[in-house]
Amino acid sequence: MSAPLLSPEALEAALRQIGIERYHNLHPFHRALHGGKLNRVQVQAWALNRYYYQSRIPAKDAYVVARLPDPALRRLWRSRIEDHDGDIQPEGAEQNGGIARWLKLTDGLGLDRDYVVSTAGILPGTRHAVDAYVNFVRDRPILEAIASSLTEMFSPNIISERVSGMLRHYDFVTPETLAYFTPRLTQAPKDVAFALDYVKEHARTFEQQQAVLDALRFKCGVLWAQLDALDYAYVSPGHVPPGAWRPRA
Numbered sequence: 001m002s003a004p005l006l007s008p009e010a011l012e013a014a015l016r017q018i019g020i021e022r023y024h025n026l027h028p029f030h031r032a033l034h035g036g037k038l039n040r041v042q043v044q045a046w047a048l049n050r051y052y053y054q055s056r057i058p059a060k061d062a063y064v065v066a067r068l069p070d071p072a073l074r075r076l077w078r079s080r081i082e083d084h085d086g087d088i089q090p091e092g093a094e095q096n097g098g099i100a101r102w103l104k105l106t107d108g109l110g111l112d113r114d115y116v117v118s119t120a121g122i123l124p125g126t127r128h129a130v131d132a133y134v135n136f137v138r139d140r141p142i143l144e145a146i147a148s149s150l151t152e153m154f155s156p157n158i159i160s161e162r163v164s165g166m167l168r169h170y171d172f173v174t175p176e177t178l179a180y181f182t183p184r185l186t187q188a189p190k191d192v193a194f195a196l197d198y199v200k201e202h203a204r205t206f207e208q209q210q211a212v213l214d215a216l217r218f219k220c221g222v223l224w225a226q227l228d229a230l231d232y233a234y235v236s237p238g239h240v241p242p243g244a245w246r247p248r249a
């Protein structure tokens, strides 16, 4: 027997429940990061690997834009690319997007910028998880591609917790190096407002609703897998894969 069609409100509640059960705020690596339990090397490893996620988000969003059927929808989604890639700046002026702000974090942690941008030292688990997200958005129906962004419903809470926890616990972290996160507190709700409305309006059949819920579960897995990889390599048991970043002795 198949379950009944959900009302838009019940669909939203089911999506939120997935966040309660599966979002990466629950992962032990994040708990340790925010609770001051990591050393500087482990925080560096997190920032280095997460750069890959940051750097691929605009490509992921470009696939969404390419697949949206009308200019009004594309205009709305396009702002996400600008949030991360920044605007065109006059010669010599500082870049202003999320990727540039993430590089301030890796600079502040003492990582070499060219090395970070090369992504040569990231973990295979990071690369596979992030690439799986980009490919999912490229290949799956647009409804599922949009639904997979809805982890952002849960990110303002974790970002507030992360920023206050890291500033409290780590003397090598400053408000300037964590500046990446401040605009996310307003950008994420803006992004979610549109994506959630879209999903509630377009998931009209039982199968579509289940696909939307599965897309969000998939994305929670993408985030979770990145932290599993970090935990295994840099916390316990500490097996750094061949070719991945190791701190200088």
Ligand SMILES: O=C(O)c1cc(C(=O)O)c2c(n1)C(=O)C(=O)c1cc(C(=O)O)[nH]c1-2
Binding pocket: 057, 098, 148, 149, 150, 151, 152, 153, 154, 155, 158, 159, 184, 223
């Ligand atoms: O710091 C975080 O925990 C966190 C989580 C997420 C998320 O839930 O996917 C995003 C971000 N940050 C973020 O900064 C960001 O730009 C972003 C874009 C997206 C997306 O799927 O389009 N998620 C996230």
